[in-house]
Amino acid sequence: MNKRHLWLVVVLAALLGLLLLIARPAAETPAGAGSAPPAAEAPRIASLAALDSQAPPRRALDIQRWQTAEGARVLFVEARELPMFDLRLTFAAGSSQDAGQAGLALLTNAMLNEGVDGLDASAIAAGFEGLGARFGNGAYRDMAVASLRSLSAAEQRTPALALFARVVGAPSFPADALARVQNQILAGLEQQKQNPGKLASRALFRQLYGEHPYASPSDGTERSIPTLQQAQLRAFHARAYAAGNAVIALVGDLSRGEAEAIAAQLSAALPRGPALPPPPAPEAPAAQREHIEFPSQQTHLMLAQLGIERRDPDYAALYVGNQILGGGGFGTRLMEEVREKRGLTYGIYSAFTPMQVAGPFMINVQTRAELGEATLELVRQLVREFVASGPSEAELARAKRELAGSFPLSTASNADIVAQLGAIGFYDLPSTALEDFMNQVQQLDVAQVRAAMARHLRDDAFVVVSAGPTVDQQPLPPPLERPAAQPAGIPEH
Structure with a gap:
């Protein structure tokens, strides 16, 4: 017998053994023991037919809400299944609040974890990593966010929250880190010049929103980014990252009392100030x-x-x-x-x-x-x-x-x-x-x-x-009854 035939025999034998192993528990289960179905009953997979017109069950959320002394709105869901919690701070601090300084919201958010008093970006990252915690942040047109995931045990939770509160509430915006992040954003803007989708998107928002704040590109421009200085970031942070402008969302292995303490701690660590008003309603442009x-x-x-x-x-x-x-x-x-x-x-x-x-x-x-x-x-x-x-x-x-x-x-x-x-x-x-x-x-x-x-x-x-490109245009091909072959070439993104 050659090696190929020998290998085939081995594979077939393994498959046969697996089938016997799968079949044995059902055959050897005594009648009435556990939930094994009778031999004459249809296989369990047939029960999926009953779900055809029914929605799968949804996780019921008991959302608890309150407001901190400083005005932050809090939403909390207790979830004890895992020994951890997720925290998300959402601020009305997106690019719609740039006030003519394109990229200010993005740059401020990107600089949150670049330094606090006594700690640089590397020390902050090492601090979260050493606690098994994860920090996240991002800025968009409407909002800016900062998030934390941590184990809920006090020995990890307490120092992780303390570090998070410093990062979000009192960033130092160090000059060397600011220059580095500005260069990173400028490099990204340069790369966008090679992306027709990005170019089209930026132009589309300009045409759609005109002078409205939504027209401003969230990542700024090549002209605006280099002009932004520490003083502007500090002023934006003091105004847009104020407790009254914050939503604190908490989910995880926490009691209501623990959640209230966390929300109070974070709210107190933020600058004092009210919620910012939303941007004005835009006017519809002409086609x-x-x-x-x-x-x-x-x-x-x-x-x-x-x-x-x-x-x-x-x-x-x-x-x-x-x-x-x-x-x-x-x-x-x-x-x-x-x-x-x-x-x-x-x-x-x-x-x-x-x-x-x-x-x-x-x-x-x-x-x-x-x-x-x-x-x-x-x-x-x-x-x-x-x-x-x-x-x-x-x-x-x-x-x-x-x-x-x-x-x-x-x-x-x-x-x-x-x-x-x-x-x-x-x-x-x-x-x-x-x-x-x-x-x-x-x-x-x-x-x-x-x-x-x-x-x-x-x-x-x-x-x-x-x-x-500008090329001679061709008429639309007629529709086909069956799906057409895919267009040639690699899609551009």
Whole structure:
């Protein structure tokens, strides 16, 4: 017998042994012992059929809320399953508060863990690491965040919280670290020049928001970043990282008393000050088109118009409508018509991004440069048809089923929950916001989704930015009954 045949015999023998091992416990379990099914009963996997029309169970959240003496809003969920806790501080300290100094919010947030009195960035990192704790931070258009994950035992929790309070409440903004971080941001801005999607996105926000604070790029500009100094960062921190401007979200192995003590400690460590007002409501721009010349084989198309703020009563209906139009991946209208039937792109996506005030509704697609105009017109047509007719009953039923199935993932871990709490507190939503959303989704009908989409979208109101080469355009290929072959070339990002 050669080696190949010998190897085959060994594999078959191993498989047979495994099958016998799997079968033996069921066969040897005495009748009535435990939960083993009778021999005549169908296999357990058949029970999955019962879930076809039912949503999986969702994790019930007992959200406790209060306010600290300094004015910080606190949301807490006790979760004893793991010996750890997650903490997230959310501030109205995004780029919408830059006040003409583009990149100030980002740079201030990035410098939080670069130094405190007596500790540099390396010592801070070593301090968290030595305690098994993890620090995180980030800044966006509406908000800035700082987070901590730590073991809940007092010997780790106490020093981790003390270090976190110093980092967030009293950063020193050392000059050498500031110069280094500025250079890192400038290097990132330089890299963006080679990314047509980034170029298109920055131009799109300028066209969509004009003079509004949302038009300012969160990561600043090549001109603004080098001009920002320590004094400006300190002033921004004192104003935007004040306790009255903070939401403290806590989830984990803590009692209510321990959570109150942590919130009080952090609130007292922050600068004193009130909540900052949200930016003004933006004005809808006129429909317009901008093209950015870029040497590539593909054209990056971005379409946008003003959407909604987070507290808009149409939020659930628009979320569902967008899932059907282009937000749900494969099976959406846009993906089916643009990718599957015509092979024009690897992917096309749409999204409402609700913010403190009206955030954008955006559609993003890359296609072959010679088909850019035809693809743009097809997208406009698909939006026009969807706004006019809304989803079908089958599409709505599928979207509801998919959302019911995926919704439990939004609270699957403590990190997920603390992020949800931060958003609930920041946008001043009710504690029942998650359950309210799912209840609203399940009660929607086709007419309600169609009406909501029609109230907020117009096919002739898009601001459009394209980035790619100027080439002769070709007509749209006819749709195919079967999925088309994928377009040649590597997608550009």
